[in-house]
Structure formats: C-alpha cells, structure tokens
Amino acid sequence: MAVYALVDCNNFYVSCERVFNPALEGKPVAVLSNNDGCAVARSAESKAIGVPMGEPAFKLRHLVEQHGLILQSSNYALYGDMSERVMSVLATFAPGAEVYSIDECFLDLDGLSVPDLTEWCQHIRATVKRWTGIPVSVGLGGTKTLAKLANRLAKTSPRANGVLDLASHPGWVEPALKRTPVRDVWGIGRNYAGHCGIHGILTAYDLTRAEDGWVRKTMGAVGLRTVMELRGIPVHTLDTEPSDKQTTCCSRSFAESVTGYEHVHDAVLTFASRAAEKIRADGLVAGALQVFAYTDRFRRDQPQVSLNAMVRLAPPTDATPRLIAAAVSGLRSAWRDGYAYKKAGVILIDLVNPANIPRDLFSPAPETGARSRALMAAVDGLNGRLGKGAVGYGLIPKDAPWQMRCGNRSPNYTTAWSDLPVAKA
Known part of the structure; x- marks a missing residue:
C-alpha cells in the first residue's frame, strides 16, 4: 500500500527569522514581500491580531502601534539556505523524497518498516527542529493529495500535535474530508471552488461523491x-x-517609479546578468530572451504602457555579455518615453542542455566557445567566493531608484561571512 508523507515547515519565513533572533518568539511577526510590499508570511500571533495574507504594509501600520506587530523585510538568501538544510535532513528519513516547494517535501514511505508511523514522524519533527531550528508538521496519506490534506489538519488541530496519519487509520479519512472545505483541497482553485459551491459541493467529502463526468466537464x-x-x-x-x-x-517591482531610460536600462542589465547566472548553475543555455517593462497598474491617475520585446539567440547561449546585449537591444527597440515605469524583467526562454544542440554553419568555433565558458566560470567562481555582484558588467549605483527597498532585512547569517552571528560573553 502506498504511503506518502508531506512535511511542511510552519510559517517558514517567520521561523527562519526566529532561528537567529529568538526575541521574535511569541510575538506577532509578518514578513513582507520584495520592496516591503505586502505580508507573505505570518506568525500565529500575527494571524490572531488580524493580519491577512497579502495585506499591503501601509495598511498594517495601525497594528504595529496597537499590538506591537513586527514587520520584517524578506531575506530570500537566508530562506533558501535554510530550506536546503531542512530538505537535507528530511532526505535521510526515506528512500524517496520530492522537494515540492521551498518549505514542503513529500516522502515516499512505501515499504518502510516502521511499527508506529505517528511516533516516527514525531521523531522527524524533533530532529528537524533540533538540527535546523525550524518547526514542521507532517501529514500522511495513501495518496499525495490526502497527505497534503492531513498536513493541513495536523497544523490546525491541537490533538494532532503536528502529525496526522490518515494512511494507518483509514477510519479517519472520511471525518478529515468532511472537515476540509473544498477550497482548501490541493489543486482546487478559487474558480473551481466557486463552481463546486453552486452545485452544493462544499467539502472535500462532497467532492469525492461527485460524478466523474461532472468533475471532468467542470x-x-x-x-x-x-x-x-x-x-x-x-x-x-x-x-x-x-x-x-x-x-x-x-x-x-521598483521601490520608486522611474521615467528615465538609463534607470530601466541599468535594471534590465542587472536582471539579464542574474538570469544568466541561474541557467549556468543549471547547466542550460537559452534560445530566446524576452524583456519587459510596465507602469504601475494601480495608479489610474497616470498614463499606462507595457513594453515587451522578444530576441532570438542563435546559437543558444548562457554567456552574460550576449544575454545583456540581447536584453538591451530589445529594450531599446520597445522603449517609449514619457511614462513612469514600476517594474521590469528578463525572461530566458527555450532552455536546453547544450549537449543537445546540433552544430551548424553558424555555431561558434570550439575554441571561441571554450573561451566564453572559461570566462563565465571565472566570473561565477569569483562571485561565489567574494559574494554576489562582486564581479559584473556595468557599474550600477547602490542608490539607484529602482533598487529594492528592504528597510528591516535581517543579516545573511548563513551565506555571508560578514553576517555571521556573534556570541557575546
């Protein structure tokens, strides 16, 4: 019989902040999105005082004054590193593991010789907490969807104490389905939940009773x-x-809207460089590049425009200079003066393994490609040792108006030597 476990980190971003700042324990904390925009993670205490997910930061100021709400800028370098540590620990507990997201991991427990799965999962929770400081909850089921559902109940039920095993207790499945609103089922979005509600399907249990033909049609x-x-x-x-x-x-999204071409140009140059680093780390090359920029859609008092340009890359490449040149060329061809731009970006498309690209008359000579790869490897190596952005293309001022706003970001405790925590006597 198949048995899956879903291990989910509790309030992950907040938990990461608390590992290195224990003073945040027991206090209402919310982590904000890029540019300190809106709440993307909330502690249980912040939920209790009414902080909604996705609420803009400026609407939370009254809770800061009234209830001592603590607003943290997001620190994705820290969260990514802590995620890798948690996933590494989880991988030691099962023969198969699927990292589903930055804070979720499925474990395949089929055939695992464990007398009591609940006790064993409590051991997983204790180990992850002891080795990383991150609290987790575990849900078990005969399918991945049931494991996901069990995990949700494990988080919210005091009796579950962080673990709910629906795989070993089939009699618990029906009550669990009846306690789960259909909108909270994994894979059922808001639109589908609305269609279900119209037809009287309000819970996960109701959904299991629906006719297959209606489900497929809907x-x-x-x-x-x-x-x-x-x-x-x-x-x-x-x-x-x-x-x-x-x-x-x-x-x-920029901290401030910008009108000058040079500011958007610098932002696009930076984004193309970072995108190039990403695909090199994955061993891929890009066959096309898309560059875009648009104005603030929420400012109805300002003129609106959306820029978009696609540039083909022949042959496909991962070289930063070529990708920057393509991005800047696309931006220049699409540029329109007289608008206040709020967001820009670069998308690398048609990513493939370079070994799968057939050679043709227009492919660079092998020695040319080798020189480019050596240069990129040297740049990536220096940035890896000296810190992101230590070596790059173009001199970008740190006070550029499009730079990200992060007024209350924690140090990169685990990814920067200069930010290592110091124990005081």
Whole structure:
C-alpha cells in the first residue's frame, strides 16, 4: 500500500527569522514581500491580531502601534539556505523524497518498516527542529493529495500535535474530508471552488461523491485526478528527478517609479546578468530572451504602457555579455518615453542542455566557445567566493531608484561571512 508523507515547515519565513533572533518568539511577526510590499508570511500571533495574507504594509501600520506587530523585510538568501538544510535532513528519513516547494517535501514511505508511523514522524519533527531550528508538521496519506490534506489538519488541530496519519487509520479519512472545505483541497482553485459551491459541493467529502463526468466537464482531467486521489486511489507519484526548466525569469517591482531610460536600462542589465547566472548553475543555455517593462497598474491617475520585446539567440547561449546585449537591444527597440515605469524583467526562454544542440554553419568555433565558458566560470567562481555582484558588467549605483527597498532585512547569517552571528560573553 502506498504511503506518502508531506512535511511542511510552519510559517517558514517567520521561523527562519526566529532561528537567529529568538526575541521574535511569541510575538506577532509578518514578513513582507520584495520592496516591503505586502505580508507573505505570518506568525500565529500575527494571524490572531488580524493580519491577512497579502495585506499591503501601509495598511498594517495601525497594528504595529496597537499590538506591537513586527514587520520584517524578506531575506530570500537566508530562506533558501535554510530550506536546503531542512530538505537535507528530511532526505535521510526515506528512500524517496520530492522537494515540492521551498518549505514542503513529500516522502515516499512505501515499504518502510516502521511499527508506529505517528511516533516516527514525531521523531522527524524533533530532529528537524533540533538540527535546523525550524518547526514542521507532517501529514500522511495513501495518496499525495490526502497527505497534503492531513498536513493541513495536523497544523490546525491541537490533538494532532503536528502529525496526522490518515494512511494507518483509514477510519479517519472520511471525518478529515468532511472537515476540509473544498477550497482548501490541493489543486482546487478559487474558480473551481466557486463552481463546486453552486452545485452544493462544499467539502472535500462532497467532492469525492461527485460524478466523474461532472468533475471532468467542470475541472478537466486534472480535477478528476484530484478527486481520484481524495478517494484513496494514487495517481500522482513522487517526482524525484525534476525535469529541466523551460524558462527562467528575473524581475522586480521598483521601490520608486522611474521615467528615465538609463534607470530601466541599468535594471534590465542587472536582471539579464542574474538570469544568466541561474541557467549556468543549471547547466542550460537559452534560445530566446524576452524583456519587459510596465507602469504601475494601480495608479489610474497616470498614463499606462507595457513594453515587451522578444530576441532570438542563435546559437543558444548562457554567456552574460550576449544575454545583456540581447536584453538591451530589445529594450531599446520597445522603449517609449514619457511614462513612469514600476517594474521590469528578463525572461530566458527555450532552455536546453547544450549537449543537445546540433552544430551548424553558424555555431561558434570550439575554441571561441571554450573561451566564453572559461570566462563565465571565472566570473561565477569569483562571485561565489567574494559574494554576489562582486564581479559584473556595468557599474550600477547602490542608490539607484529602482533598487529594492528592504528597510528591516535581517543579516545573511548563513551565506555571508560578514553576517555571521556573534556570541557575546
């Protein structure tokens, strides 16, 4: 019998902040998105005082004054490193593991000789907490969808104490389905939940009783697979070997709107450089590049415009100079004066393994490609040792108006030597 466990980090971004700043324990904390925009993670205490997910920071100021809400700028370098540490620990507990997101991991427990899965999962929780400082919850089920559902209940039920095993207790599945609103089922979005509500399908249990033909007609084959999993029929297997990326994007909303071409140009140059580093780390090359910029859609009092340009790359490349040149060329061709731009970005498309690209008359000579690869390897190596951005293309001022706002960001405790925590006597 298939048994899956979903291990989910509790309030992950907040938990990462608390590992290195214990003074945040027991206090209402919210982590903000890029540019200190809106709440993307909330502690249990901040939820209790009414902080909604996605609430803009300026609407939370009254809670700062009234309830001592602490607003933290996001620190994705820290969160990414802490995620790797948690996933490394989890991988030691099962023969198969799928990292589903930065704070979630599926474990395949099929055939694992464990007398009491609940006790064993409590051991997982204790080990992750002891080795990384991050609290986690565990849900178990005969399918990945049921494991996801069990995890949600494990977080919210005091009796579960962080672990709910629906795989070993089939009699618990029906009550769990009845306690889960259909909108909270993994894979059921807001639109599908609305369609279900119109037809009287309010819980996950109601969804399991729906006719297959109606489910397929309303939610397609994907929705039907979700229903099959809720019925205990495994459809989704563990994805332990993720496929290569098809695209990668580097973009940002600016702290301040900018009108000058030079500011957007500098931002696009920076984004193209970072996107190039990403695909080199994955061993891929890009066959096309898309550059975009647009104005603040929420400022109805200002004229609106959206710039977009696609540039083909022949042959495909991962070289920063070529990608920068393509991005700047696309921006220049699409540029329009007289607008206040709020966001820009670069998307690398048609990513492939360079070994799979056939040679043609227009391919660079082998020695030319070798020189380019050596140069990029040297740049990446220096940035790896000296810190991101130590070596780059173009001199970008640190006070550029498009730079990200992060007024209350914690140090990069685990990824920068200069930010190592210091223990005081």
